Amino acid sequence: MIYLDNAATTWPKPPEVVQAMADFMINMGGNSGRGTHSASIQAANVVFDTRVELAELFGLKNPSRIAFTSNATHAINQALVGLLYPGDHVITSSLEHNAVVRPLKALERYGVSVTEVSGEPGNEFSLEHYRQSFQKNTKCVITLHASNVTGTLLPIEEIGKIAGEHGVKYIVDAAQTAGVFDIDLETLPIDILTFPGHKGLLGPQGTGGLALREGVNLKPLIYGGTGSLSESENQPDFLPDALESGTLNGVGIAGLGASVQYLRSLGLHVIRKRELELCQQLIDGLSEIPEVKIYGENNALNRAPIVSFNIGSLDSMFVADRLDQVYGIRSRAGMHCAPHAHRMFKTISQGVIRFSPSHFTQSEEIAEAIQAVRNLAKEFERTV
Template identity: 40%
Template sequence: MTTNTRIIYADNAATTFPKPPEVLSEMLEVYTKKGVSPGRGSYDLSIEAENLVDEVRRQVCTFFNGDDPSRVVFGYNATDALNLIIQGLIEPGRHAVSSCLEHNSVLRPLHYFLQQGVIGLDLVSFDSEGFIDPGDVAKTIRPETRFVIINHGSNVVGTVQPVEQIGDVCAERGVPLILDVTQTAGIVPIDMQKWGVSAIAFTGHKSLYGPTGIGGLVARVGLDVRTTRFGGTGLDSRSLVHSQSYPQRLEAGTINILGVIGLSAGIRYIERQGLRRLYEEKMVLTRRLRDGLSAMEGVKLYCARSLKNHLPLLLCNAEGIDPEQVSTILDGDFGIATRAGLHCAPLVHQELGTSPRGAVRFSFGLFNTPEEIEKILRAMEAISRSQRKG
């Protein structure tokens, strides 16, 4: 338990904290006025709630430059959306391409279908700086490849992949590109149409500064995702066949309208602040931490020689100390919250040589300060020094 009066929160890649007060106040205000079941009743409030949800679909579609707001599908997070996409596209005898940088939200469903003998699977690796070579993707695509699925930004090493070039590779071969934008949405601009991305999966509670429990997918026109969940949609209730029109095709049950309100408020908040400005401010902090840790005896950084095309996060280890112990000391002695371990991305750590114990991750958000970075550096120096003396 920390003894500090104010925690230094450096685990924003897990979820951003705190949320902007404007987002929380708007959630409360709108929910108290329109927090009814959207599109399930013929009374005015239900219709207004449905109109609100449709407006947020348009907002999300514009934010990611999709091509049809009806193909914005709301779920409860990116893992949920990735499962919808993967399970809705998988076909027996087909093949998928992914990478060793992926989160278990991609790896586990793909592994399940591989073990069941349903699909073939190839995973491309990454270079010493954490980047995928588009040429490696091209080499793994076969005539039977159903889709390529990669993350836009790694939650472990922080690299932002060359999606436009990978999109060109996929387009030339007629293979859909699915992008996991969990870590990049709200940090860097995302352009589905320009990059040739067929679908994205996103979450609201990270750098979109919305609440937990809301996320979804955006699918381009031409990519039809098979229905894998069934139930009430508020449409054609006499039929026992689930609606095949979007977005109902991939939605079932009552939408998390409070989450939708918060997602919308979070997007507006970061747009008002300016994505470019926010990104540069966070990267100033990241570069300072990188420079300080690089000069520190007994500390090893991973994939951080260059921070070009990089998220505001760093991965490191203190030599001779278990990463979980480092994270515990940072919390208990210095009031610094970090994430240690494998970060739900075991293959990245296998490639880095940090498996099975993993490493310590620092990740920054809107409310971190230069003073906090200096405190982190002093804490890491103290931990490393104690190990050298011991």
């Protein structure tokens, strides 16, 4: 089996992750922040250690400014609902995942207005368009860091500066870049970073979170027990408790702590270099097949580790199915939960096939995947 769907969720995970999760289940098992017995304190220590790892990874001095969620979508919803009130205006991009598109659509029904800065293939963003989109009531800008359809990187530093000049908050959806690129809130003008734990951070599914710059306050998305100030009917207003009601995913957070430790000891630059090589190998190999059209830039440097393509006019789902059933290659086809991006790339009916390697992928596996695409292009020569 060749796994090329790391943009959906990474696999395999480092063995340390599995070990940490088993250790939590077998030897700890208490509920973090709920009681003073040693199993609860052990769990709280694991959760705290993971917070520290993530805060150091994202350049935050105070680990309390990391709040855990169950995935990136949950974190994005928390950021938007936490910041916006009726009458507020938001600026976003035309590459966004439904994790941003749908909460914004829902918020529009509550009186929030949205401007989507449109682009076109090869010119997916224009800073000038962002500048022109600000209104008196603009409260925040939200964009992804890299498209999950083409891997295209957005100039988050420049967009963040423009947001800062207008005194509005900048939310970055780092679903495709956290754990691969250095994202340092000390140097980058990002107010809220939302991240999944289960993609580039190599942690288990069911994990994610927000990294909040000092001074950013959000109203909670959900309210409830936190193990703190239990005598009060009101939600604590301090972080992370304000945003973390209910029992945390202790076992998942244990795994996430181990994966971030693994990443930091290996070095993100090592991961990035390896994935760059694999992506360039994919782009170069697929470009040699005449029937293949690759979406996005041909230089892997300008992409997250994602390469999307089509074979002539063949349905992308059909191709992905053949890759899986005949060649044992796991890819992702269709819309990738990003209909606006597909509209821009004019692939809304065909979709695209997405290959996304991780640093665990072997270059022999990439060569096999390219050969499989070549075979399919030949097999369906007459139809494409």
